[in-house]
Amino acid sequence: xxxxxxxxxxxxxxxxxxxxxxxxxxxxxxxxxxxxxxxxxxxxxxxxxxxxxxxxxxxxxxxxxxxxxxxxxxxxxxxxxxxxxxxxxxxxxxxxxxxxxxxxxxxxxxxxxxxx
Amino acid sequence: xxxxxxxxxxxxxxxxxxxxxxxxxxxxxxxxxxxxxxxxxxxxxxxxxxxxxxxxxxxxxxxxxxxxxxxxxxxxxxxxxxxxxxxxxxxxxxxxxxxxxxxxxxxxxxxx
Numbered sequence: 001x002x003x004x005x006x007x008x009x010x011x012x013x014x015x016x017x018x019x020x021x022x023x024x025x026x027x028x029x030x031x032x033x034x035x036x037x038x039x040x041x042x043x044x045x046x047x048x049x050x051x052x053x054x055x056x057x058x059x060x061x062x063x064x065x066x067x068x069x070x071x072x073x074x075x076x077x078x079x080x081x082x083x084x085x086x087x088x089x090x091x092x093x094x095x096x097x098x099x100x101x102x103x104x105x106x107x108x109x110x111x112x113x114x115x116x
Numbered sequence: 117x118x119x120x121x122x123x124x125x126x127x128x129x130x131x132x133x134x135x136x137x138x139x140x141x142x143x144x145x146x147x148x149x150x151x152x153x154x155x156x157x158x159x160x161x162x163x164x165x166x167x168x169x170x171x172x173x174x175x176x177x178x179x180x181x182x183x184x185x186x187x188x189x190x191x192x193x194x195x196x197x198x199x200x201x202x203x204x205x206x207x208x209x210x211x212x213x214x215x216x217x218x219x220x221x222x223x224x225x226x227x228x
Contacts, residue, residue, distance in 0.1 A: 004158075033215070042204060043159075043218040090156055104149060105216060107158040 002027050002095050004108035012114045013083055020079045021111045023093035028073035030096075033105065034066070037090040046091075049076045083115045120205055120219035128225045135192040137222040139205035140185075147208040148181055149216070150190050152201045159204065162190075195226045 003026040013019050023032065031050055035043040046066055047057040055068040069077045080087050090112050094105040120141035129135055139148070147166050151159040165172045165181045165188070172179045178191040192199055202223050206216040 037156075042220050045215055045217075048215060092158060094159075104161050104164050106161065107151075109158040110156070112156065 002029060002106045004093060004095060004106060006093060006108040006111050008111060009109065010112040010114075012116060015084050015115055017083055018079055018081045019083065019113060020077050021091055021093075021113075023076045023078070023108055025074045025095050030073070032070065032076045033094045033096065034068060034076075034078045035092045035094065037092060037110070039088070043092065046078070080113065083113075085115045088113060088115045120207060120217065122203075122205060122219040122222045124222060125220070126223045126225070128227065129195055131195060131197055131226055131228050133195055133226075135195050135199070135224055135226070137190045137203050137224070139188045139190070139219050141188075141205075141207050141217075141219070142186065143207075143209065145183070145207040145209060148179075148188050149206045149208070150177075150179060150188075151204045151206060151218075153204065153221075154201045162203075192224075195224075197226050197228050200224060200226045 005024045007022045033048050034046040036046050037043050045058050046061045047055040047068055049055045049068050049070040051070050051073050065081055067079045090110045092107050092110045094107045096105045120139050122139045127135055145167055147164055149164045150162040152162055153159045163174045163177055163179050165179050167183055176193045181188045202221045204221045205219040
C-alpha cells in the first residue's frame with residue numbers, strides 16, 4: 001500500500017486568504033483524488049488529478065475556488081482560495097491503483113482547516 | 117445524489133459484543149468498500165467486496181453484499197475499545213472512471 005503524507009496537518013486561517021495543501025506519495029501513482037469532509041459529514045470528492053492533464057472537478061466544485069496542481073506522479077497540491085468559514089473542513093488526498101476494475105484507495109492523514 | 121446511506125448513524129456497544137452496520141446505495145456498482153476513520157483523521161481501507169461476491173471475511177470483519185437490494189453490511193465480531201471509530205462504505209461505479217462515492221457513515225463507540 002502507498003504511504004501518503006499531507007502538509008499542513010492543520011491550520012487556522014482568516015477569511016479571504018488562501019491555503020495550499022500538499023500531498024506527497026512514496027510511490028508513483030496515476031490517479032490522485034482530493035476530498036472534502038465537512039464537520040460531522042461524509043467525504044465528498046472535489047476533483048481527480050492525473051499527472052499531465054487538467055484536474056477533473058465534480059459538480060459543485062470549480063477550478064477558481066480549488067485550483068489543483070499535479071506536477072509529477074508522486075505529488076499534488078490543492079489550494080483553497082478566498083476562504084470563508086464554510087470552507088472549514090478536513091481536506092484529504094487519496095491515491096488509487098489507477099488500473100483495473102477495482103479502485104481501493106489509500107488516504108493521507110488529512111488537513112484540518114478552520115477559517116475564522 | 118448518489119451518496120449511500122448507512123444505518124445506524126451511531127452505535128454504542130460493550131467490548132466483546134458484535135457490531136453490525138448497514139449500507140444502502142442507489143446505483144449499479146462495480147465494487148463496494150468499507151473504510152474506518154479514527155477521530156477525523158485519514159481513512160483506512162478495511163475490505164473490498166466485488167459485485168459478483170456475496171460475502172467476504174477478513175479477521176474479525178465480515179462483509180455481505182446484496183446487489184438485488186443494493187445493500188451491504190459490515191459485522192465486527194468480538195469488538196474492542198480500539199474499534200471505536202467512524203465507518204464508511206464507498207461504492208465504485210460501473211463506468212470506466214473509477215471514483216468512489218461514500219456513504220454517510222456510522223459512528224461506533226465501544227466501551228470497555
